[in-house]
Amino acid sequence: MATSKNEFVIALEEHYWDKELISHLGGGEATRSPKMMERLYDLGDIRIREMDEAGIDMQLISHGAPSGQKIEADIGPKLISGMNDRLAEAIKPHPDRLAAFAALPTAAPEAAADELERSVTELGFKGAMICGLTNGKFHDEKQFWPIFARAEKLDVPIYMHPSFPDDRIIDAYYKEYIQDFPMVMRAAWGYTVETATQAIRMVLSGMFDEYPKLKIILGHMGETLPYQLWRIDQALSRPGHSTIKFREVFSEHFWITTSGHFSTPALLTSMMELGSDKIMFAVDWPFVANPPAMEWFETVQISAADRKKILSENALSLLKL
C-alpha cells in the first residue's frame, strides 16, 4: 500500500450503488458496462484489491449519482435510511480501509437533517453527499437549510456532487449535441456548470452568515471555481450589488477534491487560490480507475508537506478520522 514515497493515501469521492435505490429509480444497468456494475455493487473484495493495487489506503464511500435527491418525499426517509444502514453494515468489516458519507432524502428536509444526524452519531458516517438538484431546486433555497444547520451542529461536511442536469437545462443548453457527445451534459461540462452554480448560489444566499462553521466539499478540482474566483469576486463587488465577500466566504467554507480531474495546472491554480489546506485527493472510482490518479499525483512537483496534506492530512482533520 501507499505511494512510492510511502505516503498514506485517502481517496475522498469513491462511489457505490445501492441495488434497492437503483431499482427504485428504474435501473441504470443499461447505461453501464458489466465491469462497472460489478464495481458499483462491490463494497469489499474488488474495491479493496484495486485500492491495494494502486496504493490507496482508505476510501470515503458515497452513493454515486443518481442518489437520494431523486426520491420523493413520502418514501425517501425510509428508503434512504435503509440504504445508509446497508452501507454501514457492508463496510463494518473494514474500518481501517472504508468510511462513508450518508445519502439524504433531501425532498423531505427535516427528515434529511435527522437522517444526517443518525448516520453520523449511530452509523459513524463522516458527513453526507448531495447529488445534483432536488425536484429541480438548488439547495440554497431556505427549505433545505435545516440540513445545513444540522451539518454545522454535528461539525460534518456536506459534499455537493453533480448529477444529471435539470431537464430544462438539457433542453436549452445541450440537446443538439447529446447524441454525438453524450458526455457534454455530464462530466465534460453539464455537471460542472450545475454544481458550480449550486456553490455560487450557496454563497449568495447568506447561508454562511447563518451557519458560520458550515463546511462544504466540491469535487472535480472545485468545479472550475478556483480558476474563476478572481473574476467572480471582482464582478460581485462592483457598484449596485449587495455586499458580499465572495472570495472570503468561498475560501473559508469550501474544500475541494481532485476527483476525476488529474491536471497539474488545475491543481497548482487551486493551491494558489485556496491554499493546500483546502485540497484533498480523490479518484471518483469506479467511474475513473485508481492507477491514473495515483500515477498523476506521483508526478506533481509540490513540497512533501503539501503532498501529505492533500493525500491524507486535510481529510483526517476535516473528517476527524
Ligand code: MN
Ligand atoms: Mn463522483
